[in-house]
Amino acid sequence: MERKIKVLVAKPGLDGHDRGAKVIASALLDAGMEVIYTGLHQTPEKIVKTAIDEDVDAIGLSILSGAHMTIFPKVLKLLKENKREDILLFGGGIIPKEDMEELEKMGVGKLFGPGSQTKEVIDYLKDWFEKSRKQ
Amino acid sequence: MDFENILKKLKEKDRVTLSRVITLVDNETKEGVEFLKKFYKERKDSFRIGITGPPGVGKSTLLNKLIERFAKKYESISIVAVDPSSPFSGGAILGDRLRMDNIYKFDNVYMRSVASRGSLGGLSSSTENILQVLEIFGTDVIFVETVGVGQSELDVMEITDLVVVTLVPESGDSIQAMKAGIMEIGDIFVINKSDRDDAYKISEYIKSILQMKYQDKELAPPVINVSAKNDTNIDELVNRIESLKEIFIQKGIIESKRETRRKKEVREILRDMFIKSIDRELKIIENKNNKDVSPYEISEKILKKIDFKSLEDIWKER
Numbered sequence: 378m379e380r381k382i383k384v385l386v387a388k389p390g391l392d393g394h395d396r397g398a399k400v401i402a403s404a405l406l407d408a409g410m411e412v413i414y415t416g417l418h419q420t421p422e423k424i425v426k427t428a429i430d431e432d433v434d435a436i437g438l439s440i441l442s443g444a445h446m447t448i449f450p451k452v453l454k455l456l457k458e459n460k461r462e463d464i465l466l467f468g469g470g471i472i473p474k475e476d477m478e479e480l481e482k483m484g485v486g487k488l489f490g491p492g493s494q495t496k497e498v499i500d501y502l503k504d505w506f507e508k509s510r511k512q
Numbered sequence: 513m514d515f516e517n518i519l520k521k522l523k524e525k526d527r528v529t530l531s532r533v534i535t536l537v538d539n540e541t542k543e544g545v546e547f548l549k550k551f552y553k554e555r556k557d558s559f560r561i562g563i564t565g566p567p568g569v570g571k572s573t574l575l576n577k578l579i580e581r582f583a584k585k586y587e588s589i590s591i592v593a594v595d596p597s598s599p600f601s602g603g604a605i606l607g608d609r610l611r612m613d614n615i616y617k618f619d620n621v622y623m624r625s626v627a628s629r630g631s632l633g634g635l636s637s638s639t640e641n642i643l644q645v646l647e648i649f650g651t652d653v654i655f656v657e658t659v660g661v662g663q664s665e666l667d668v669m670e671i672t673d674l675v676v677v678t679l680v681p682e683s684g685d686s687i688q689a690m691k692a693g694i695m696e697i698g699d700i701f702v703i704n705k706s707d708r709d710d711a712y713k714i715s716e717y718i719k720s721i722l723q724m725k726y727q728d729k730e731l732a733p734p735v736i737n738v739s740a741k742n743d744t745n746i747d748e749l750v751n752r753i754e755s756l757k758e759i760f761i762q763k764g765i766i767e768s769k770r771e772t773r774r775k776k777e778v779r780e781i782l783r784d785m786f787i788k789s790i791d792r793e794l795k796i797i798e799n800k801n802n803k804d805v806s807p808y809e810i811s812e813k814i815l816k817k818i819d820f821k822s823l824e825d826i827w828k829e830r
């Protein structure tokens with residue numbers, strides 16, 4: 378049986394901009410992936426707990442509030458504490474280029490800004506999955 | 513794979529391990545099957561409660577309220593929420609967590625979302641296996657949320673010990689249209705969203721249908737009005753579930769349900785293996801010399817050729 382890619386799409390913090398997250402979630406659905414959508418106002422702790430219990434392959438965070446430099450590192454840290462750094466952490470939203478570069482250096486995957494094509498996201502995920510997940 | 517170590521970690525209630533083992537069986541891997549074979553005897557007799565009903569009636573919201581009560585009463589609670597896979601893309605949106613913030617408040621609650629995958633509208637063929645892993649983990653109560661359309665209604669009855677059918681005040685018209693089934697499978701009927709108009713009209717209507725079906729009125733399933741949103745009458749539902757559970761245990765109903773379930777499962781696994789071994793032999797049809805041989809005759813030939821000893825290998829090939 379073909380193995381499905383399982384992705385958690387989450388909106389952390391007080392950020393109420395959920396259009397982007399919904400667009401991405403439904404694009405991933407159309408690409409044949411299994412998407413867990415948990416809605417607004419998730420804490421990093423909840424996000425990581427969900428990722429572990431659902432055993433997802435990847436976590437996609439959508440942040441348009443400017444809180445990306447605190448939230449991404451926090452989620453990375455919690456994943457590490459739980460020995461699940463194998464889970465891909467990636468995302469998108471309003472994130473300045475310098476911040477994207479810094480986050481990617483810390484071990485965050487690709488980040489997608491406004492106007493990104495959903496196909497780019499899908500290709501990126503499939504490619505990552507092919508390289509690092511398929512035994 | 514170090515199965516003994518995995519079992520040890522499961523018994524220590526390690527959730528990372530639990531999640532990974534569930535993935536193994538959800539993906540129907542060889543390791544998953546081996547794990548279940550090896551540790552089947554380790555499982556606890558968890559009480560399995562099915563929550564079914566049409567989309568949007570508030571099953572997840574209601575479950576969120578039930579979790580709160582059950583998590584305080586039992587050592588370990590699990591939830592498996594099954595959502596339909598898209599028949600077009602094969603993907604799925606698993607959104608039941610959206611309404612279940614209580615799963616984050618209690619450390620003894622484990623929740624897993626699964627897509628129905630191959631079985632359209634029905635339960636995933638691996639759902640039973642996931643429940644078995646949770647039983648090996650040692651959970652006391654397992655809730656299974658499924659969308660009640662078509663086949664899944666029957667599926668949920670087969671894999672659980674008690675079924676709560678959830679409807680809403682607006683369900684009246686659709687009850688008649690609903691395929692036979694939903695009225696037969698419920699052990700308890702819940703009218704959720706009873707904060708709305710006509711909630712008692714519909715519960716009286718359902719009661720009257722049930723009273724006709726059951727000669728002995730004492731045996732007719734209870735119909736309970738609740739509001740998950742306002743937390744009204746949830747305790748009454750919990751009490752009904754608990755007292756039915758006791759009755760089911762006393763009367764040996766659960767015992768016989770489990771036996772039927774095992775029998776069905778064996779049958780299903782055999783059928784699955786059998787079809788796979790037949791598929792291997794279908795090449796015979798491609799042989800030009802067989803062009804004018806009747807399908808009956810070909811079938812007989814294939815039946816003679818099948819090597820039943822190799823079924824194990826077929827299973828391992830997955």
Ligand code: B12
Nearest residue numbers: 392393394395396397437439441442468469470490491493
């Ligand atoms: C629509 C909008 C709103 C709507 C939101 C409606 C909703 N339910 O989403 C409303 C009016 C409610 C709103 C409110 C506010 N907004 Co506003 N809003 C916007 C606006 C105009 C468009 C956002 C949008 O929906 N885009 C369409 C979607 C599809 O694009 P997207 O989210 O960027 O997603 C794409 C990519 O970023 C990426 N992506 C996004 N998420 C993810 C996740 C993953 C996993 C991946 C792979 C990719 C990905 O892929 C998507 C597709 O390309 C932006 C400006 C802009 N042009 O971006 C401001 C903007 C985001 N808002 C802003 C602000 C300040 C606010 C308010 C604080 C305003 C106020 N003072 O009240 C409030 C805050 C509300 C809250 N609780 O958070 C600022 C944020 C500034 C910052 N971060 O420093 C912006 C940038 C405007 C600006 N230039 O100042 N807003």
Ligand SMILES: Nc1nc2c(ncn2[C@@H]2O[C@H](COP(=O)(O)OP(=O)(O)O)[C@@H](O)[C@H]2O)c(=O)[nH]1
Nearest residue numbers: 567568569570571572573611704705739740741
């Ligand atoms: N008015 C009212 N709305 C409710 C009640 N329970 C759930 N809902 C709403 O019904 C919608 C669907 O709920 P959900 O639990 O996701 O339904 P499910 O698809 O059956 O799991 C949500 O918007 C809930 O807020 C209730 O008791 N009363």
Ligand SMILES: [Mg+2]
Nearest residue numbers: 571572608657
């Ligand atoms: Mg639901």
